Amino acid sequence: MQTLVGLLPIILMFVIFYFLLIRPQQKKQKKVQQMQTELQKGDRIITIGGLHGTIHAIEENAIVIAIQDGTQMKFDRSSVREKLNQD
Template structure:
């Protein structure tokens, strides 16, 4: 008799009194942990960054995604003009602004 015949002739083992929902409990727990430790904090940071970008005003010191430090010279709906040196102004999208300099001082 081959191994396949032995395997197929075995009666299936039924879960004796086991709740089928309990087999999904670990997956549900993992999803909950991911939500509270990864997804929710990221959404909170994105919301804070969006509020910060909307509240930009002339004279704010900022850091761009490229790591350029500067001061906001002009604010429009979709872009800002950042002065990175005396007389050197760069026009960039608001999404390129990461944080202000007060955040850097607070993190030290």
């Protein structure tokens, strides 16, 4: 019984650590992966490197991004950080 009482603070720290750090990060990662799988041609996006463009073509694990001056660049689908609203 005394051993359990001694381990209780450590167990409590792990539970708090899970709910404050690990679980929110997993939710965020899941949301990003869902956004990346739902990308469509014509969506305006921002890559991890900060490149702004429009999706010109979609392949299995890659996308072709058209930039404002007509240049097209190919990126991994996982390099998309954010999808901009189509307002």
